[in-house]
Amino acid sequence: xxxxxxxxxxxxxxxxxxxxxxxxxxxxxxxxxxxxxxxxxxxxxxxxxxxxxxxxxxxxxxxxxxxxxxxxxxxxxxxxxxxxxxxxxxxxxxxxxxxxxxxxxxxxxxxxxxxxxxxxxxxxxxxxxxxxxxxxxxxxxxxxxxxxxxxxxxxxxxxxxxxxxxxxxxxxxxxxxxxxxxxxxxxxxxxxxxxxxxxxxxxxxxxxxxxxxxxxxxxxxxxxxxxxxxxxxxxxxxxxxxxxxxxxxxxxxxxxxxxxxxxxxxxxxxxxxxxxxxxxxxxxxxxxxxxxxxxxxxxxxxxxxxxxxxxxxxxxxxxxxxxxxxxxxxxxxxxxxx
Numbered sequence: 001x002x003x004x005x006x007x008x009x010x011x012x013x014x015x016x017x018x019x020x021x022x023x024x025x026x027x028x029x030x031x032x033x034x035x036x037x038x039x040x041x042x043x044x045x046x047x048x049x050x051x052x053x054x055x056x057x058x059x060x061x062x063x064x065x066x067x068x069x070x071x072x073x074x075x076x077x078x079x080x081x082x083x084x085x086x087x088x089x090x091x092x093x094x095x096x097x098x099x100x101x102x103x104x105x106x107x108x109x110x111x112x113x114x115x116x117x118x119x120x121x122x123x124x125x126x127x128x129x130x131x132x133x134x135x136x137x138x139x140x141x142x143x144x145x146x147x148x149x150x151x152x153x154x155x156x157x158x159x160x161x162x163x164x165x166x167x168x169x170x171x172x173x174x175x176x177x178x179x180x181x182x183x184x185x186x187x188x189x190x191x192x193x194x195x196x197x198x199x200x201x202x203x204x205x206x207x208x209x210x211x212x213x214x215x216x217x218x219x220x221x222x223x224x225x226x227x228x229x230x231x232x233x234x235x236x237x238x239x240x241x242x243x244x245x246x247x248x249x250x251x252x253x254x255x256x257x258x259x260x261x262x263x264x265x266x267x268x269x270x271x272x273x274x275x276x277x278x279x280x281x282x283x284x285x286x287x288x289x290x291x292x293x294x295x296x297x298x299x300x301x302x303x304x305x306x307x308x309x310x311x312x313x314x315x316x317x318x319x320x321x322x323x324x325x326x327x328x329x330x331x332x333x334x335x336x337x338x
Contacts, residue, residue: 044237185334186204215289224327256279
């Protein structure tokens with residue numbers, strides 16, 4: 001590389017650092033040529049990593065490696081050349097089923113070339129929660145014991161890597177979490193902008209009997225599942241109270257889609273209910289999902305057909321937040337009162 005080229009790259013990196021609002025002064029530089037030892041992980045453990053994604057970057061990975069050589073509990077692999085992010089686990093020399101997602105966020109593409117990035121991996125009881133630039137991005141359920149993780153490994157085209165480990169008791173951390181905007185849904189007008197999934201929306205008025213919540217969207221082409229939570233609070237950890245968890249799941253071949261309904265209270269999921277039948281979910285097609293809050297429970301409608309009912313186990317009036325995540329594209333959210 002010529003000196004003039006290296007000067008251009010250095011100037012670009014310097015400019016990107018000036019725009020980086022999530023620099024963490026407590027992080028320390030690391031040598032990415034060798035694994036970084038970690039303190040034993042447990043729920044509430046958090047790992048922060050910052051670094052520069054250069055102009056020529058194609059892909060990089062952040063791995064949590066295990067006691068057993070070759071085992072990787074979490075493989076977080078942004079592929080900028082392909083426009084998606086892979087998450088996976090490697091056990092006994094074999095990669096398991098990978099999960100992929102688009103790196104799009106409320107402010108556009110959150111992982112792109114010529115920027116500094118702030119990653120946080122937070123450990124809960126059952127999953128790694130991953131935040132990018134202070135905003136929750138995705139979760140990855142544990143496939144191996146958390147206590148097996150011993151080191152952090154960084155590979156690929158990412159520079160100026162710094163990291164630290166700490167404990168947090170709230171996730172997303174309000175000291176780091178800077179949502180780009182707060183979405184509020186009222187009966188006055190629908191929400192149509194900034195609905196990139198996962199999305200968290202405040203209810204601007206009480207979720208009482210007679211409320212109708214309508215979700216207009218489209219299933220992705222190869223949907224696995226998505227969920228709609230009517231919940232109290234916005235944190236992912238501690239777990240919010242969820243009077244209604246609505247989770248459509250899609251299978252292929254001879255298996256028909258079905259809908260799981262449940263609620264979370266007293267620190268655990270209650271008994272789930274499964275609703276099957278004539279569910280007209282079609283990959284890549286638009287849908288209109290309506291949740292009606294009735295006296296005895298919630299009724300769930302797909303188009304003009306009722307597809308399920310969930311009796312109240314908690315008061316609907318405690319609901320103040322809507323959270324939607326999974327394999328959907330959202331067009332509009334609206335709320336009406338009967």
